[in-house]
Amino acid sequence: MNKTTKPNLLKKALLFFAVLLSGQTYADDGGRLWLKYDLIADQAVRENYAKSFDKIVLLEHSERIILAAEELQVALKGLLGKDVPIEDFSERPKEKHKNAILLMLDQDNTKLETDGYALFCKNGLAMISAQNDLGVLYGVFGLLRKIQTEQTLDCDEVENPKIRWRMLNHWDNANGTVERGYAGSSIWKWFELPERIDPRIVQYARANASIGINAVSINNVNASARFLTAEYLRKIKGVADVLRPYGIKVFISVNFKAPKTLGGLETSDPLDEGVKNWWQEKTEEIYSYIPDFGGYLVKANSEGEPGPQDYGRTHADGANMLAEAMKGHDGIVVWRAFVYNADPNGDRFEEANKQFKPLDGQFDDKVIVQVKNGPIDFMPREPFHPMFGQFPKTQLGIEFQITQEYLGHATHLIYLAPMFKECLDSDTYAKGKGSTVGRVVDGSLYQQKQTLMAGVANTGSDANWTGHPFGQANWYAFGRLAWDHTLSAEQIAQEWTGMTLTNKKNPEKEIVDIMMASLPTYINYTYPLGLHHMMGEGHHYGPQPWLAKSGRPDWTSVYYHRAGKDGIGFDRSGGMSKALKLYAPEVQKKWGNPATCDLNYLMWFHHLPWNYKLTTGRTLWDELMTRYYLGVEQVKDFENRWHNLKGQIDNAFYENVNSRLKIQEREAKWWRDACYLYFEQFSGLPLPKGLQPPKRTLEEVKALEKVYHLR
Incomplete structure (x- = not known):
């Protein structure tokens, strides 16, 4: 074997770190994620692979x-x-090789695209080919996925990524904390860089490469200018050097005010020549440290962050100025569209459209506008963001939240692929039927080249990376959907379960069934019928539907649910807001009539009386309470079904999830009791027949939330 191109000893040693973690003779702490290379238990399956x-x-x-x-x-x-x-x-003809796995480049296969791979398996021969070596690496992980899930190796397929930039957004701070992180501190360990590189960063890179993630925004979007200093660029270079062999490019979230706060300029106006020069020089400096730097991620004029509007300029002015600084390099600018004003008479639902619609067609080709999947803020269920059907001349990327900010943090079992799919498969009707969000994001609807799917990461320093063991499945699912958004949530759950827990048919089915039911269950006991934004203030944990005062009116709960004697819900069909008109006529027709509106979105678009009769045959009040109580019973059912898995999966994993399910049941009751006791004040109606009222009072439930504000 040619020695001159072998990876250095550090990389080789870190790769073999994975082998040291393999085996089934001790408790599994979850550190290997889905890259478990344990001996296949089924001897016949194992021997069949081995002879090939x-x-x-x-x-x-x-x-x-x-x-x-x-x-x-x-x-x-x-x-x-x-x-x-x-x-x-050096012999290319595959016929000359038997019982082998061939790794090769292939510039002649017209079906292959950049980073894609072809996988041929037949009669003891496996051939992985690609246009570039990163595609070969992806193909290796594709083959291993088949072996780990014990599939028959008889295939001739081509896998091309549908999205150009498949990115994790880390909200990590310079002091090692992680905003909305529920699995420990930052994995980057900033105080140790660049002299010491934590081996877990290599494990992180391997995990990302195995699911096709090729970009990482390394720091919080509420950015500190410190990340642009030479001190931190040296640290970021250390991380970039480790990620590079796995095809992952580093992005930096930047503070728009950096020319003033860091550079000493009198302004950060994007049209000021001095400011332009500062960013150009800073960009060149970054590339001197990181030659394959991915680019900038920017949160501007949102939630107090500085931006071009501070100087009377537009989002396009700010983004294009940074894009100009990137000229001559492959990097891009990702500009977040999460913007809104504090208007008690307004509706955050409409704000991004108002600010960005006049700018459609004005953004540089190096700019991607990153839009959250829904119009409010990563709620457990949201209608797709109306921007996805409104911007034919702007490259739009989508931003999902993998970390469970509004989904029980690391105590609730929630599988998020169904949420991601619900959005990606939604039809915008922008160019007629079939104009799905997925086709907007992958560029096929408007023939756009720069495409992006970003996910706010849920990784941390915990041994298992994600706090809740099933949080790993959401990281995995995000990567798989960023690669191919047409995959089904169930298929991805089966893959992850087979690679992480078991390939035995019955327990695998039980686990997948729980995963697929987990999101609708959580929604039942927290936000049924389209209710949203009723979580605890600041920490975003647990229920606080009574929250009426905060730093901004649109940070309160009552702003959104509008509960009163007359009913509940936010009328966006023309009463409280005209947000529904931001959608295509076909979508307006689907959601505009409360009699035909999908019940999952009912309170998103309609304010209805408590006794309004729904298509289920129940009144609004009865349906709401039935779902709250059902959610608690569903969690109990998860616990019972999980008990059946004892002895069939790793015991440490089993016990970890078992304990968290007990917490989830307790907190599901917390949500149910809080919402019933609070809303009952307005409805004045009894619970549906057969449901028992809580034994605690509203004041007792409110006291539970108050402890989260103690210091």
Whole structure:
């Protein structure tokens, strides 16, 4: 084998760190994520794979292809208990190789796109080919996914990513804390960089590469200018050097006021020549540290963050100024569209459209406007953001939240792929039927080249990375959907379960069923019928539907649910707001009539009397309470079904989830009791027949929330 292009010893050692963690002789702390290369338990399956693979054959050479080959070698040793040598051949015809895995480049396959791969498996031969070496690495993980999930290796397929930039947004701060992080401190360990690189960063890179993630925004969007200093650029370079072999580019979230606060300029006006020069010089400095720097992520004029509007300029002015600084480089600018004003008579639902619609067509080709999946703020269920059907001349990326800010943090079992899919599969009707959000985001609807799917990361320093063990599934699902948003949520759940927990048919089905039911269950006991934004103030944990005063009117609960003697819900069909008119006529027709509106979105668009008769045959009040109580019973059912898995999956994993389900049941009752006791004051109606009222009072429930504000 050619020694000159082998990865250095550090990378090799860190790769083999994965092998040291393999095996089933001790409790699994979750640190290996879905990259578990444990011996396949089914002997017949294991032997069938083993007889097919006697060697790994390199038909091309690069550091990354050798890295891919070593990943394969490590994995096959763990999964099959077999040493599979890596051999160097110059012979291309696959017919000359038997019982081998071939790694090669292929510039002639017209079906292959950048970073895509072709996987051919038949009669003891597996061939992974791609246009570039990153595609080969992705193909290796694609083959391993099939082996880990014990699939029959008989395939001839091409896998191309549908999205150009598949990015994790880390909301990590310079002091090591993580905003909306529920799994410990920052994995970057800023105080140790660049002299010491934590080995977990390599594990993180491998995990991301295995699901096709190719970009990482390394710091909080509420950005400190400190990340642009030489001190921190050296640290970021250390991380970028580790991520690079796995095809991951680093982005930096920037504070728009940096020219003034960091550079000493009198202004940060994007049209000021001095400001333009400062950003150009800073950009060149960054590229001197990180030659493949991905670009900037910007939160501007939102929630107190500085931006171009401070100087009478537009979002396009600010974004284009930064894009101009990127000229001559491959980097881009990602400009967030999460903007809103504190207007007690307004509606945050409409704000992004108001500010950005006049700018459609004015953004530079290097700019992607990053839009949250819904119009408010990562609620457990939101209608798709109306911007996705309104901007034919602007490259729009989508932003999901993987971390469970409004979803029980790390105590509730919630599988988020169904939420991601619900949005991506929603039809905007922007160019007629079939104009889904997914087609807007992947660029196919408007033939746009720069495409992006971003997810706010849920990773932290906890041994299992995500706090709740099932939080790993949301990271995994995000990456798989960023690669191919047409995959089903159930297929992804099956993959993750097979790679992480078990391939035994009955327990796998039980786990997948729980996962698929988890999101609607959470919504039942928290935000049924389209209620939204009723969480605890500041910490966003637990219920606080009575919240009426905060730093801004649109940070309160009563602003959104509008509960009163006359009913409940936010009328966006023309009464309280005209937000529904931001959608295409076909969407307006679907959601505009309360008699035909999807019940999941009812309170998003309508304010209705408590005794309004729904399509279920129940009144609004009875349906609301039925769902709250049902949600609690569903969590109890999860607990009972989980008990059936004892002894069939890793015990440490089992006990961890079992304990958290008990917490989830207690807190589901908290939500149910709080919302019943609070809303009952307005409805004046009894619970539906068969449901028992709480034994505690509203004041007792309110006292539970108050403890979260104690210091």
